[in-house]
Amino acid sequence: MEAEKILDEARSLNKKYNFFITINENLFPEKASPKNEKIKPISVKDNICTKGLRTTAGSKILENYVPVFDATVIEKIKKKYSIIGKTTMDEFGFGSFSTNCAYEVPKNPLDDSRTCGGSSGGCAGYTYASKFSDSSIGESTGGSISCPAAFCGIVGITPTYGLVSRYGLIDYANSLDKIGTFGKSVEDATKLLNVISGYDKKDSTSIKKDKENYESYLGKDVKKLKIAVIKEFSQGEGINNEVEKEFWSGVKKLENKGIKYDEVSFSLTDVFIPTYYIIAMSEASTNLAKYSGIRYGASDELKGTFNEYFSHVRSNNFGKEAKRRILLGTFMRMAGYRDAYYIKALKIRSLIINEYKKLLKNYDVLLIPTMSILPPKFSEIEKLSPVETYMSDLLTVGPNLAGMPMISVPVKKDKPIGMHFIADHLQENKIIQMGDFYERIR
């Protein structure tokens, strides 16, 4: 593969769909020899630090930020992949449709009047549309890998919290953020997970465990795996008719291949959204306190007192949704409100984790549709209120709150609806086995 062909494709896709904030014109700098043909181009979400390559996290406040170090995942991929560019996303990941962008808004390659999903929209769109690149590094806080994977008709793996190092990731919410992978196929996404997973002493929430070869689970028999479909998330009110129909036709295909399943109930589903957003906004509001216009990021003439200067720079450079989340997150941690919101949400999170754990004692894999809706049109998204937008994450925030591994696999080829397989902590093997099996029989 020649660098120029890959770059030309990226530039032309970008013109049409806005997948990139920055295209790396230095693709394959010292590697562009025939010997290195095995090195693949890969796109990376723009909230992951890449040495010497601008990293904005989709925010104006980091418009000119050029990291002086690589995130751990970037160090790890360098032998096998070369970065084609940094992809479009909601500012700091604050969104479900990649429309809260300080830069361009990515368009869905399956239908350009619709969203790619968010917040890792650019990653998913480019992975679907490119002839040269088969995988991408994304990040999920409450569904930002599964949602765009489903909407763009590709595969997304969100690993167990702590399986992949977060060192060099620009934080949204530390206790929820997970770097993961996209692939044109389960195999592509799994190969990349193999490269980026593993303990890292630079991340204190990195899990110490032996390195596992996830590729070895591809093609394995799944007949022994017990599956549960969660009733509340797979039928009736709140689930789009076409999503419901396609999802159950997918379940039927599994059944026809001898896979048995039970239908089970989950309580607390009505508090998934508030619990997730309270924790996410609270953590985001402290994380964004570091943008003060001095050491890096947007700045201005040093005028006024410390607080006046900080407030001036922040107000001019954060977008509307970032401001909304900073304000709500700050409020929910304020004396007098903290116990009722932030502390309470952390306790409910324990109940939610326990309920997942209890179910996953009896079943290997939980199965639901990835999203309850089809990718909305941009004209529809414009009309949504913040609460209506937050509600669209209903199906993805649960396993993200609980830090469980999950994979989204298109229900059919080129269809913007996902089958979402979820397993217990560190049981990536089971979701990969199931996802891979489903992909072959769908």
Place this chain on the structure above:
Amino acid sequence: MKIDKELIEKVAKISRLNLNEEEKEIFLKDFKDVLENFSKISRVDVINVELSVQPVKFENVLREDKVENSLDEKDVFLNTKHKEKGFFKGPKIL
């Protein structure tokens, strides 16, 4: 709890954000809508439930306190124009 313009102004001040009148109105409405939706959590009984600060249990990680390589001075100041003689320059404190 009273959600009004004064509350928005107070939170904005703590958050180090200057809001114009239009933003205050928008965020006031958002606070009302969002907090009403979030109030659902008050119905959940959490007596004797522990906090989950992380989704997975971690042990404290300690390391030896020894000197390791860090960034060059050039790299440290690469992303700012507010620098002088090896220091970051900030606004006046008083």
